[in-house]
Amino acid sequence: MIQNQTVNKNRSRPILLAPSILAADFARLGEQARQALEAGGDWLHIDIMDGHFVPNISMGPIVVEALRPLADKRGALLDVHLMIAEPERYLEAFMKAGADRLTVHVETTPDLPATIRKIQELGGRAGVTLKPSTPLETVIPVISAVDLVLVMSVEPGFGGQAYLPESTQRIATLRQMLDDRGAEAWLEVDGGVYLGNAAEIAGAGADVLVAGSSIFHGRGSIAQNVAAYREILAGV
Numbered sequence: 001m002i003q004n005q006t007v008n009k010n011r012s013r014p015i016l017l018a019p020s021i022l023a024a025d026f027a028r029l030g031e032q033a034r035q036a037l038e039a040g041g042d043w044l045h046i047d048i049m050d051g052h053f054v055p056n057i058s059m060g061p062i063v064v065e066a067l068r069p070l071a072d073k074r075g076a077l078l079d080v081h082l083m084i085a086e087p088e089r090y091l092e093a094f095m096k097a098g099a100d101r102l103t104v105h106v107e108t109t110p111d112l113p114a115t116i117r118k119i120q121e122l123g124g125r126a127g128v129t130l131k132p133s134t135p136l137e138t139v140i141p142v143i144s145a146v147d148l149v150l151v152m153s154v155e156p157g158f159g160g161q162a163y164l165p166e167s168t169q170r171i172a173t174l175r176q177m178l179d180d181r182g183a184e185a186w187l188e189v190d191g192g193v194y195l196g197n198a199a200e201i202a203g204a205g206a207d208v209l210v211a212g213s214s215i216f217h218g219r220g221s222i223a224q225n226v227a228a229y230r231e232i233l234a235g236v
Contacts, residue, residue, distance in 0.1 A: 044071060104119075
């Protein structure tokens with residue numbers, strides 16, 4: 001989605017906002033996702049949880065399929081985060097449902113490069129992520145092959161958690177790792193993102209901020225909350 005992108009003056013790259021539908025009212029999911037995109041959200045972030053890799057169960061390919069027409073209408077990207085064991089078993093199902101990108105955890109797959117290649121062979125963009133306690137070095141084998149690297153700034157599994165302060169240094173370190181290798185992957189941050197720390201996160205080198213509760217349950221309307229993020233990011 002080209003409109004409303006905020007350019008990071010240090011890297012001349014747009015800073016994107018990815019509303020996380022995990023925080024939406026599922027009785028009004030389509031309506032609220034549409035509002036978030038119309039207000040200026042760039043991607044829809046979809047968290048998939050299986051109750052095994054993380055202690056929660058969320059949704060599956062059927063939700064991705066339901067949101068695909070809305071994303072097409074708004075020119076948005078469906079950014080699917082697979083917090084699931086054995087993600088290789090479900091890559092094709094999510095791609096058929098309409099995912100644009102599938103992001104997998106380094107902790108869940110025995111052959112990470114092969115999983116990345118499989119996503120790409122299926123026609124998708126591939127992302128990689130890791131838990132806050134997992135060393136950043138574990139993403140190095142695929143850092144130049146993926147479209148996105150996601151820094152989890154909370155323990156994966158539940159929305160609405162508080163941002164882990166040490167995440168800012170992890171973002172900055174990963175930003176340097178990407179730049180040193182000339183990698184073109186987006187650097188995304190998910191977990192505890194809110195208006196009060198958005199500038200800090202973007203300033204550390206993030207390209208994409210995933211925000212859920214602060215957009216769908218913030219002080220203002222969804223449109224007002226997205227606009228508030230845009231105003232903050234414009235000054236980064």
